[in-house]
Amino acid sequence: MRLRNPFGRKPKEFPSHLWTQCPNCGEMLFNKQLARNQSVCTNCGHHFKLGAKERLELLADARSFTETDADMVSSDPLGFVDSKTYPDRIAAAQAKTGHKDAVLTGTATISDIPVVLANARSPIARRSSSSRPREARACRRARSRSCSWRRRSRR
16 A cells, blocks of 8 residues: 655656756746747746747738638649658648648748748658748738748748
8 A cells, every 4th residue: 555645745746837947958948938939948048949930920020921822722733642642641641730731832021121031841841842832922022012032931
């Protein structure tokens, strides 16, 4: 029979909706403070992953981003088959992320300078050929408007 120590310390429990633990140093960070610090740990400087929308909110001027080509969806012109068919992979990624395509494109301003942005939404996007037409359209849009072009993706 296991004995409990009524005076012993209980392990600290932190509600996940209020606190996030830094994977680098283990520090418990208050979510509001983490958001104010642009998703960077105040203790060790670890940069947390950001989604496409969050990254654009930090990069562009407030409420200036307008998504373009939102109706464009991935296709499989080559009939690619691996352990799964490509349309099955696309359907699984869409169900998991809730996004139609792997890349978020649009227009915005940065310090009142008009720009066209393209941002990969997930690791699948970096391996996907479906994002290329959307990026090409965004590049042509930037050239036609004589504004800056910026593609953001970790490789």
